[in-house]
Amino acid sequence: MTKLSTVLLTVLLVTVACGAGSRAGTPSVPSGAIQDDSGAARAGPFPSPTPGFATQAPERGGVLVLANRSDPPAGFDTLRTSSIALIHIGGALFGPGNLVRRCRANMFMVCPDLATSWTAAPGFAEWTFTIRPDAYWHDGVPFTAEDAKFWFELAAFDTEATGTRRVSAYSRGLLGFIERVETLPNNQLRITLAERNAQFLEILANPRLKIAHPRHLMEQAIRDGEPSVTPLSVGLVGTGAYRLEQYKPTTSIRVRRFERYWERDAGGRRLPYLDGIDYVIIPEPFAMDAAFRTGRIDGGARGRAHYLDAPRKRAYDRAFGDQVTYAEVGGDTFRLAFNVLRPGPWQDARVRRAISLWIDKQAAIPVVLGGFGWTSPGLGPENPFDQKLFLNWPKFDRGTLEERRAEAVRLIAEAGFAEGFKMGHLCRSISVDRCVFLKDQLTGLGIELTLDVVDEGRWNEARISLGHDSQGGAGTPSPIPEGKEAVYGRFSQNPDAYSKHEDPVIGGLFRELRQALTLRQRVEIWRRFDHYLFAEQAYIVPIAVRIEVIPYRTYVRGLVIPPVDDHTHTDFATVWLER
8 A cells, every 4th residue: 555545544534524524434324415615725734835825805807827738638538537637627617526526625525516415325325416406517508417317327337328338437447336326306316336335425526537428418419329429529518617718729728717607605705716717738847837937827737747846846946936836746656567467477476576675666756756755655754744643554665675675586586587587568658757767676676677658548548458567557546445446456347457457355355345334444454455455466566656746826826735636626716816
């Protein structure tokens, strides 16, 4: 288990019921009564001042200009990709969540979004949501339970209710096993799960799961034989705080305030405060820096290459002084994951464990994480979050690097591969530095890592296939254990899983998690899972977690920056400009 995952799960043990939302990990039947969640409160322990929080009343108007690392891929389809290039913009268009969201005041709690309330049957396999009566699509059509049903069927099933075959949503595994989705009287939706899951709300609150698929614009197209219709092909009609005004591919995306957006702040004022947001597409990080320096943009892009490293941050400090502030978010994990369904030495757990022990994880921070990060699962410095709030979890591999490497040599010889071997690696083109680091590291163990460097389109396809011996995997998993099956689970049910395996033990442990009703049970299960996945079987080698640094002008106020997961709070509904 990564230290980031440790932090997130441990938060569940210490989160107390305060402010809006349902407490993460509380298995009692949730009521989901509407409570205020519009203040730009600090989202949790944070290593540096959160930009934009001010005591004065927000000013209305103005257009925020942000960089975006690329055009959103896959036709802006949130069921096809979780790319931050989409979610950074998608929050404004499609909203911060779906029926529920991560609370602004505390992202580890769940708040109402397109549903005003919910109930769970005593067995936690049946969940009923009351849909918000004042939510509208951007073309003025009311959002109803039928719309929610349509989206859940697209997200959860291979075949939509019309009978038209669709490619499975990449996120299918995130939702678990949904058996049935039904509309009820009074604009309600009932979701029946195949088995008990007391943490379904926390799973559903994942900000990647955005409803970007208007039934009234897509259903007929699917019936007419166009199952791959995308949000872009129907005009990017969402329910978020901002509507699309203009999209110029490779250049910019302009969104403007949606006057019928339902949300209000604590003082009863309508959100959003801004007139709009312009996203300028800037693929090159140094071009983004130049745009910031000349005043063309007010804030940086989110995305692996665009986050500031230590030298670039020092340049910002010198150039802007107190006119720049930084959001710092616990980010993605640099990892190595094995395809054990593909023949090769890596099918032997001793070989995988040897590789895990051999890699100098601490060295990755300055070399590939820009100097901002911590090692995982705990070989390096303390993580940047306030340690008072978290338990000290057991750590693996406490020995020195020399001791670990000696054990690695012993294990790989015991497995019969002392002379080394070749292993292929799927390498994302924007992460070549990580791939080269792995290649250099493994040379010392006699392993020749062969890199297949691919662009974003090919990477999105290849990472869910069995065509490579190893890969790094995508993004950051859910902040709760039950939501991690999509990336840690069996390949047949979770094609986007980092490691490609069909281990029934993993499936059984996730089943135990879904059945658990107390935090104590969940922690005990996750500790066993943690050791099995990362130490005993070593399907995945977590190397280091990046701290993602995003620059903003200090006049950008009201930002809600999550302590972890940069996909969270991208709606920018509470942002305002102090001029």
